[in-house]
Structures are given as C-alpha cells and as structure tokens.
Amino acid sequence: MLGYPPDSHLLRDLQLSFDHVDDGPSRAWMPIVPEICGDDGTVRIGALTTLVDVVGGGLAARAAHPNWIATADLTVHLFAPARAGRVEALARTVRAGRTTVVLEVDLRDDERDVGVATMSFSALPRRDSNPDIAVAMQPGPTTMADAASRIAAPLCDLAGIEIVDAAAGVVELPVLDWAKNSMGALQGGVVGLVVEMATEAAARAATGRSLAVTDIQCSYLAFGKVGPLRTRTDVLACDDGHVVTRVELIDDGAESRRMTVARAVATESLR
Amino acid sequence: MTVPANMGTDILRFARIEMREVDEFRVEGRVEAVEHLRGANGAVRAGALLTILDSAGGLCGGLASLPDGWVVSTNMSVRTCSLEPTGPLRVESLLLRKGRNNVVTTVTISDHVTGRAVLDGVLTSAILVPENGPPVWERPMHIRYPDDIASLSMDQWLAARLVDDRTIETDLRDALRNPWGILHGGVTAALVDAAVEHATAGAAVTDVVLHFIAPNRLGPVRARATLLGRRSDGTVVRVEVRDEGADRVTAVAIATAVPAEDL
Numbered sequence: 001m002l003g004y005p006p007d008s009h010l011l012r013d014l015q016l017s018f019d020h021v022d023d024g025p026s027r028a029w030m031p032i033v034p035e036i037c038g039d040d041g042t043v044r045i046g047a048l049t050t051l052v053d054v055v056g057g058g059l060a061a062r063a064a065h066p067n068w069i070a071t072a073d074l075t076v077h078l079f080a081p082a083r084a085g086r087v088e089a090l091a092r093t094v095r096a097g098r099t100t101v102v103l104e105v106d107l108r109d110d111e112r113d114v115g116v117a118t119m120s121f122s123a124l125p126r127r128d129s130n131p132d133i134a135v136a137m138q139p140g141p142t143t144m145a146d147a148a149s150r151i152a153a154p155l156c157d158l159a160g161i162e163i164v165d166a167a168a169g170v171v172e173l174p175v176l177d178w179a180k181n182s183m184g185a186l187q188g189g190v191v192g193l194v195v196e197m198a199t200e201a202a203a204r205a206a207t208g209r210s211l212a213v214t215d216i217q218c219s220y221l222a223f224g225k226v227g228p229l230r231t232r233t234d235v236l237a238c239d240d241g242h243v244v245t246r247v248e249l250i251d252d253g254a255e256s257r258r259m260t261v262a263r264a265v266a267t268e269s270l271r
Numbered sequence: 272m273t274v275p276a277n278m279g280t281d282i283l284r285f286a287r288i289e290m291r292e293v294d295e296f297r298v299e300g301r302v303e304a305v306e307h308l309r310g311a312n313g314a315v316r317a318g319a320l321l322t323i324l325d326s327a328g329g330l331c332g333g334l335a336s337l338p339d340g341w342v343v344s345t346n347m348s349v350r351t352c353s354l355e356p357t358g359p360l361r362v363e364s365l366l367l368r369k370g371r372n373n374v375v376t377t378v379t380i381s382d383h384v385t386g387r388a389v390l391d392g393v394l395t396s397a398i399l400v401p402e403n404g405p406p407v408w409e410r411p412m413h414i415r416y417p418d419d420i421a422s423l424s425m426d427q428w429l430a431a432r433l434v435d436d437r438t439i440e441t442d443l444r445d446a447l448r449n450p451w452g453i454l455h456g457g458v459t460a461a462l463v464d465a466a467v468e469h470a471t472a473g474a475a476v477t478d479v480v481l482h483f484i485a486p487n488r489l490g491p492v493r494a495r496a497t498l499l500g501r502r503s504d505g506t507v508v509r510v511e512v513r514d515e516g517a518d519r520v521t522a523v524a525i526a527t528a529v530p531a532e533d534l
Contacts, residue, residue, distance in 0.1 A: 072373075072395065075348055075480045077525055079500025079507045094523055095484045099372045099397070100345060102482045104523065116499055116509065116525055118480050120346055120395075122373070214502070215478060215527065217348040219375060219393045221368045236388045237352040242504055244352055246391050261367060261377060263350040263391055265478070265527075267504050 004182045005144060010158070010190065011054060013151050013178075014047070017143040018055065020062075025092040028055035032086055032109065035151040035158075038200075038212055042081035042270060045213050046193025047155055048089075048107060049076055052117040053189035055089045056103045060121040063096035069121040071188040072100075075217045076107075078115035081270040085110030089117075099123050159190055161197050169202030169233025169245060175224055185223030186259075192216050195247045195262040198231040203243035203266035206235055211243060211266035218262040226253030241268045282447070282455045284416050285428050286323050288362065290330055292411040296366035298331040301383065303359045307422035310468075310475060312534040313356035316425050317476035318464030320390045321349060322457030323362055324378045328394030329456065331364035332374035334412065341405050342374060342396035343449075344456035346482045349392030354475055354534060359383040364394075373397050401451070429461055434493060437470040440515065443490025454487035454521075462494040463510045463524045470496035471506055474528035481524040489516025505529045 005011045014036070019027045028051060030036070036047040053074060060069045088108050095102040105117040151158065159179050164170040171194060181187040196213045203211040230250050237244040242265070249260040283290075286308070290300040300323070302308075308319035325344055333342045361383040368375040373395055380390040431439040441447070441462065449455040464476045493515050499507045505527045512522035 073346065073348060073393075075525065077478070077480075077507050077527060079502050094482065094520075102346075102484065102523075113500060116507065118482060118523075118525060120482060122370070215350075217350065217393075217480060219348065219367070219395070221375065236350070236391055244350055244391075258367070261393060263348070265350070265504075267502070270502060 006177060008178060010050065010179050010187065012144045012146060012149040014050065015143070015145040015149055016051065016054060017141065018058065019141050020058065020139050022139050025090055026055050026059040028089045030087045032083060033151055035153060036155050039210065040212055042083045043087060044155065044193065044196060045076055045078060045216055046196040048082070048087065048115065049074060049192025049216060050187065050189030051087060051089050052076060052105050052119065053187065055091045056105055056119040059091045059093060059103060060101040060119070063093050063101045064121065064123045066126055067123045068126040069101060070124055071220050072120045072122050073219045074117065074119045074188060074192065076115055076117045076192070076215065078214045078270060080112055080114045082107070082109040082114040156193060156197055159193060161194060163197070163201050166201040167205040169198040169247065170231055171198045171201065172228050172230045175227035175229065183223060185225045186229065188220060191220070191249060191260050192218055194229070194231060194249055195264055198233045198247050199245045199264040199266050202233045202235055202245055206238045206243060207240055209240065209268065211268055212270065213264050213266045214270055215265040216262060218260055220260050222257050222259050224249065224251045224259040226251055228252050229259065282322060282449070282457055283326055283414065285423060286319060286326065288323055288326055289415045290327060291413045292334060296331065296335055298327055298334070298364045300327050300362035301359065302362065304422065305357065305360060307424050309356065311473060312354060312475060314354045314475070315357060315360070316464060317351055317479065318425050318461030320351065320380055321347065321460035321464065321479060323380060324349060324390065324392050324394060325457035325460060327362045327364040328376040328378045329396060331366060331376045332394065332396040335366045335369050335374050336398045337405055339405070340398045340400040343399055343451055344483055345373065345395050345397045347392055347394045347460065348480045349390060349478070351390050351477045352388040354477070354529065357382040357389055360389060367393070425461060429465055431462065431465055433469065437497065438493060438495040439466050439469055440491045440493035443487060443492055454492055456483060459483065459487065459512055459522050462492065462512060463526060466494035466496045466510050467508050467526050467528050470498065470508065471528050471530070473531035474506060475534055476526050476528045477505065478527035479524055481522060483522050485519055485521045487514040487521045489514055491515050
C-alpha cells in the first residue's frame with residue numbers, strides 16, 4: 001500500500017499529531033470532538049484504541065527496524081472520562097526483543113490522567129509495501145491531517161458499524177479503505193471500536209442501563225481483509241452497573257476466520 | 272528436556288489441578304479442592320486462578336508446539352467473571368493460533384457444578400527449543416498429581432515478605448521454578464495479585480494484563496504496586512516485578528481490583 005495513509009483516511013480525519021524523539025518515547029494527540037464521543041459526552045474507548053494503536057505502532061516499528069511489526073494484543077483500562085481539549089498518548093518501550101516489542105501508553109486529556117494501555121507486537125520481515133519508518137517518523141512534530149481532514153459523522157458510522165442484534169452483541173461492518181492499516185486489513189484500533197460497540201449494545205440490552213465500555217483486552221489472531229466482519233458476543237457476567245463480555249470478531253468473507261478475541265467491561269463508573 | 276526435581280510439579284500440586292489432553296489443541300482440567308485457594312471473601316483468589324490459567328494454557332500451547340520446541344509465557348490478559356464463592360473448577364484451554372515463534376491459547380475456568388463462568392483469558396507463549404531438546408510425553412497427556420503434600424494457602428505458598436506499604440517480595444526457591452528453571456509464570460501472576468491486595472488494603476483483583484519481560488533467575492523477586500486511578504467499580508493499579516538479584520525489571524502488569532468494603 002504505497003502512500004499510506006490515502007488522502008481520505010481515518011488517521012487523517014482524526015487529526016492526529018505526533019512528536020517523536022529518537023531513542024525515546026513517542027507522543028500523539030487527538031482533538032476531542034463530539035463525533036468521537038459516546039452519548040455520555042466522553043471519548044469512546046474505541047477512539048482511544050485507535051490513537052494508542054497508531055502511536056504504539058510507530059514506536060514499535062522504530063524499535064523493530066528494519067523489520068516490520070503486527071499488533072499482537074492491545075489493552076486499555078480507563079479510570080477517568082476524557083472530555084477536555086485533546087487526548088495525549090505517551091508511549092514508551094518496555095521491551096524490544098528479536099521477535100516481540102512491548103509498550104505501555106499513558107492517556108490523559110487536558111485536565112488529568114484518564115487511562116493506561118499496553119500493547120505487544122510481533123516482528124515480521126519487512127515488505128516493500130510497508131512504510132519506511134525512517135522516513136515516516138522523522139523526529140519532531142508531525143501530523144497526518146490536511147486542510148480537509150475532519151470527522152464528519154459519528155466514528156462508528158464512518159467505520160460502517162451496524163448493530164445487527166443488540167441483545168446478542170452482534171455488529172457487522174465492511175473493511176473500508178478509510179479504516180485499513182498499512183497491511184490492507186482493518187486497523188487494529190478500529191477493532192477496539194468494534195468490540196466496544198458490540199459490548200455496549202449487549203450490556204445495554206442486558207441491563208436496560210446506559211453503560212459505557214471502560215476496559216478492553218484484544219488479542220489479534222489474523223488480519224481482517226475481506227469482510228463483512230461480524231462479532232459473536234458472550235455476556236460472562238452481568239449486574240445492574242457492570243457487564244463483562246467476551247467478543248470474537250469473525251471475517252465472514254474469509255471462510256469465517258477468527259480475527260480477534262477480546263474481553264470488555266462496561267460500567268457506569270466514569271460519569 | 273531434563274526436568275529438575277520439583278520444578279514445575281510443585282506449582283500444579285499447589286493448585287491441585289488435574290489436566291488431560293482431550294484432542295488435538297485442547298486441554299481440559301479439574302480442580303477438585305479449592306478451599307486453600309480462597310481469599311477473604313470466600314472466592315478463589317485471582318492469583319490462584321492465574322496460576323491455573325498459566326499452567327493449562329502453557330500445557331496446551333506447549334503440546335501444540337511439539338515437536339519444534341516448548342513454550343514460555345510472554346503475556347496473559349485475563350478477566351474474572353465472579354467474586355462469588357465457587358465449588359470445584361473446570362478448566363478448558365484451546366489453541367487459538369500457532370505461529371513460527373509463538374502460540375496463543377484461550378483459557379476458560381468455570382464452576383464445575385453450576386457451569387457459571389469464573390475466568391476468561393488468553394495466554395501467549397514464545398516457542399523455544401530447550402537445550403536438551405523438547406520434552407517427550409506419553410500422548411494423550413494426562414497429568415494427575417498425588418495428594419501427597421499439605422494444602423498451602425496462597426500466602427503460605429508464596430511466602431512473600433512485606434517490604435513497604437506497596438511492595439512485597441519472595442525468595443526464588445526451587446519449588447517456585449518452572450521446568451526451564453526460572454520463576455513459574457503463575458507464581459509471577461500470583462505475586463502481582465498479592466502486591467495489589469497488599470497495596471489496596473485487601474481489594475480483590477478482577478482484571479489483569481501481565482507482560483513477562485525477562486526471566487526471574489536469582490531472586491528475591493519483588494512486586495511493587497502503584498495506584499493509577501480509582502473508579503466506582505475498583506482501582507486501577509500498575510505492578511512492576513523485578514528480579515532484585517539480577518537488578519532488572521522482569522514483568523509489568525495492569526490490574527483492576529474491587530475494594531474490600533465492596534466485596
């Protein structure tokens with residue numbers, strides 16, 4: 001995929017900006033706009049997983065250079081709502097080995113710390129189609145946004161996520177060019193958004209309350225390149241203010257291949 | 272692979288887990304005796320559940336890695352589903368993915384009587400080639416340890432000392448090592464649980480993401496908890512594990528814990 005990301009792309013429209021330091025941590029920022037927030041007015045955890053995946057992916061790619069990387073797992077735990085100004089993600093390398101890179105990412109908005117993320121990546125042989133990280137990540141401030149970049153509708157709508165069966169936590173989406181990663185598959189952070197939407201639908205149906213997702217653990221098993229993609233959701237625990245789910249994301253167009261296994265928690269706790 | 276005396280086997284004795292290879296890429300287990308694994312609220316402690324997960328997921332991943340090699344845990348992400356007391360436990364591990372360098376297994380633990388979910392998690396392990404070659408097992412594999420030692424509570428088993436109000440440590444005695452000769456991943460997970468409980472005045476861990484960074488070879492092994500934030504359903508905590516003898520960080524974890532007063 002040459003020229004990644006293309007002109008019309010999630011990573012441009014989120015107006016992400018970055019600041020990389022050679023051999024140091026990476027920072028990224030995402031402006032908080034209503035379209036990336038849930039109905040409680042706080043940033044969706046699925047938008048945060050996208051921010052985390054991008055800043056973490058860049059840092060891990062530098063750590064694995066000249067090889068390329070694929071996200072193996074991503075977790076986010078929130079302890080405060082993000083709603084003021086912009087979200088900052090500070091990513092630092094915990095381990096950079098021959099086959100694996102592990103990162104931690106601190107999340108804060110303009111007022112306070114809001115959460116923490118972890119990621120691990122598998123190192124892969126670099127392909128010609130992968131971005132050259134030495135060129136793509138010059139030290140200093142950068143952005144993928146251009147003058148026309150903006151989130152013009154709710155993030156889940158732009159990603160094409162459709163609630164098929166709320167009570168069963170079944171959501172479906174196509175693999176849009178707008179949301180692909182540099183390998184031509186659904187971006188790993190957007191997978192977090194899909195898990196969020198499936199859990200939110202199931203949790204609200206199960207409790208009749210307006211719960212929001214606060215924790216996500218995603219294990220990535222295979223790329224989702226064909227679509228449509230569809231979730232299977234099991235509610236593992238449920239009380240009035242707290243729901244735990246297990247969500248599998250299946251690529252229906254690729255012989256129903258299992259892409260991701262995730263667990264999520266929905267609560268009322270951040271309001 | 273030569274297994275040093277007791278290394279690995281004492282972990283399974285502590286947890287009292289019987290495991291059986293059911294079919295290709297699937298391991299089932301049972302834990303009949305759970306009284307010694309319970310915490311203050313009567314539920315089986317997260318640390319014990321994580322030890323069971325590491326053992327079952329590691330066995331499933333290891334069998335899937337044969338004949339190329341055997342496995343060592345690299346990370347686990349786990350969610351407990353119930354803080355209610357449970358009876359005997361049923362354990363199931365399935366292979367999710369086998370790559371060239373690692374295997375991913377899912378582990379579910381449920382109440383054997385009610386069928387209610389107790390824990391759901393994923394264990395990722397690296398495939399390594401032991402110095403003397405991969406282990407040779409009689410297949411299908413069946414591990415059942417005789418009830419020949421006294422049941423130890425998790426605190427007795429870990430024998431952890433309090434270092435300060437956020438830190439605990441334990442010596443790396445042979446009974447806590449795995450067949451590779453390093454601290455068993457389940458012990459590291461149990462230390463994380465114990466450190467969180469200590470730093471939060473008895474909160475019960477419900478959620479753990481644990482990344483193994485380097486092996487613990489020398490000890491003492493120290494786990495230090497830092498409170499990151501509070502929300503109505505619990506406290507989010509970061510735990511750093513260090514091999515003090517080797518002067519290095521060996522694991523990092525993010526955990527969520529329910530306050531003792533809410534149990």
